[in-house]
Amino acid sequence: xxxxxxxxxxxxxxxxxxxxxxxxxxxxxxxxxxxxxxxxxxxxxxxxxxxxxxxxxxxxxxxxxxxxxxxxxxxxxxxxxxxxxxxxxxxxxxxxxxxxxxxxxxxxxxxxxxxxxxxxxxxxxxxxxxxxxxxxxxxxxxxxxxxxxxxxxxxxxxxxxxxxxxxxxxxxxxxxxxxxxxxxxxxxxxxxxxxxxxxxxxxxxxxxxxxxxxxxxxxxxxxxxxxxxxxxxxxxxxxxxxxxxxxxxxxxxxxxxxxxxxxxxxxxxxxxxxxxxxxxxxxxxxxxxxxxxxxxxxxxxxxxxxxxxxxxxxxxxxxxxxx
Numbered sequence: 001x002x003x004x005x006x007x008x009x010x011x012x013x014x015x016x017x018x019x020x021x022x023x024x025x026x027x028x029x030x031x032x033x034x035x036x037x038x039x040x041x042x043x044x045x046x047x048x049x050x051x052x053x054x055x056x057x058x059x060x061x062x063x064x065x066x067x068x069x070x071x072x073x074x075x076x077x078x079x080x081x082x083x084x085x086x087x088x089x090x091x092x093x094x095x096x097x098x099x100x101x102x103x104x105x106x107x108x109x110x111x112x113x114x115x116x117x118x119x120x121x122x123x124x125x126x127x128x129x130x131x132x133x134x135x136x137x138x139x140x141x142x143x144x145x146x147x148x149x150x151x152x153x154x155x156x157x158x159x160x161x162x163x164x165x166x167x168x169x170x171x172x173x174x175x176x177x178x179x180x181x182x183x184x185x186x187x188x189x190x191x192x193x194x195x196x197x198x199x200x201x202x203x204x205x206x207x208x209x210x211x212x213x214x215x216x217x218x219x220x221x222x223x224x225x226x227x228x229x230x231x232x233x234x235x236x237x238x239x240x241x242x243x244x245x246x247x248x249x250x251x252x253x254x255x256x257x258x259x260x261x262x263x264x265x266x267x268x269x270x271x272x273x274x275x276x277x278x279x280x281x282x283x284x285x286x287x288x289x290x291x292x293x294x295x296x297x298x299x300x301x302x303x304x305x306x307x308x309x310x311x312x313x314x315x316x317x318x319x320x321x322x323x
Contacts, residue, residue, distance in 0.1 A: 038098045141153075193311055270302075
């Protein structure tokens with residue numbers, strides 16, 4: 001084995017990693033490569049102090065990027081051994097350490113999920129009325145479990161309870177100009193490198209509260225076209241037993257495994273996470289699952305497959321210089 005990963009392999013690995021979702025598409029990762037070791041760091045300049053003051057959403061994003069990197073490694077004939085948030089006190093910004101080594105024992109599941117990485121994106125359009133098939137629901141449950149998380153499908157009454165929490169969130173945000181200003185920095189307009197462009201916001205729901213998060217802050221975006229969304233959305237909550245940094249990174253890996261598995265099954269996803277930004281509402285969401293633990297994501301699944309995806313920065317921007 002050579003002392004350094006080939007440049008073309010590094011490009012494949014990082015391109016897959018940065019295709020992962022992040023809150024408002026901030027892409028809060030930096031990578032340091034030393035031989036066959038890839039460290040995933042939090043980029044402190046791309047955090048969301050108003051909407052994500054603890055950094056939980058950023059750690060989830062790092063977990064999703066790590067999972068994509070593991071999948072891409074399988075396509076190159078590598079296996080990946082990893083630790084999540086290995087030094088939470090000494091190096092809190094080091095969120096994953098991944099060792100990439102050649103292997104003859106290919107993980108076929110990760111290899112096949114790697115194919116889905118370019119096609120996965122957040123779908124903020126209405127879904128058709130077809131419920132997610134039971135077999136697909138089970139596959140998504142298994143995907144979350146494989147990464148140490150739980151995915152709980154919500155009954156119709158619990159879906160309405162989540163929408164009530166969305167109303168509560170909106171009321172709390174009315175006077176919070178810090179949150180609105182932060183969102184306006186990342187959402188809307190023409191964006192070619194990061195953030196969420198106006199073209200990716202999708203239509204507004206004709207009813208309130210919407211079953212997908214409306215990120216619009218600009219007047220033109222708030223006045224975009226309306227369409228009816230599904231009356232009975234398929235919502236699920238992703239949670240973990242504990243809530244340490246490593247659990248939050250693991251939740252991100254579970255999220256991405258769920259999203260890629262859904263994409264493979266022809267199912268798209270979007271998010272309704274705003275209640276999770278308040279500790280008391282986050283506990284209320286977890287209570288709806290009937291399980292102990294900590295909620296990390298509220299995911300809406302559907303069958304619409306639009307083609308609008310958000311942009312990514314050049315790979316060189318993600319490389320962390322070694323000290």
